[in-house]
Amino acid sequence: MYVCLCKGITDKDIQDVVNQHGVGNLRELKQHLPVGSECGNCTKVAQMVVDKMIMDESLFKEVS
Numbered sequence: 001m002y003v004c005l006c007k008g009i010t011d012k013d014i015q016d017v018v019n020q021h022g023v024g025n026l027r028e029l030k031q032h033l034p035v036g037s038e039c040g041n042c043t044k045v046a047q048m049v050v051d052k053m054i055m056d057e058s059l060f061k062e063v064s
Contacts, residue, residue, distance in 0.1 A: 003042050019053075
């Protein structure tokens with residue numbers, strides 16, 4: 001789905017950046033994608049995508 005209509009950024013684009021660069025928050029995401037650089041309406045959804053990716057990954061890590 002499109003997260004940022006202004007720049008054409010999808011949730012898949014955000015997921016790829018999280019996987020490739022270990023992005024954990026919106027500030028880090030903005031270093032790789034121009035999320036929120038136009039109208040800013042996408043920032044909450046973009047952060048939700050990042051948070052979901054982090055939560056999903058943490059559920060599969062072994063607890064020592």
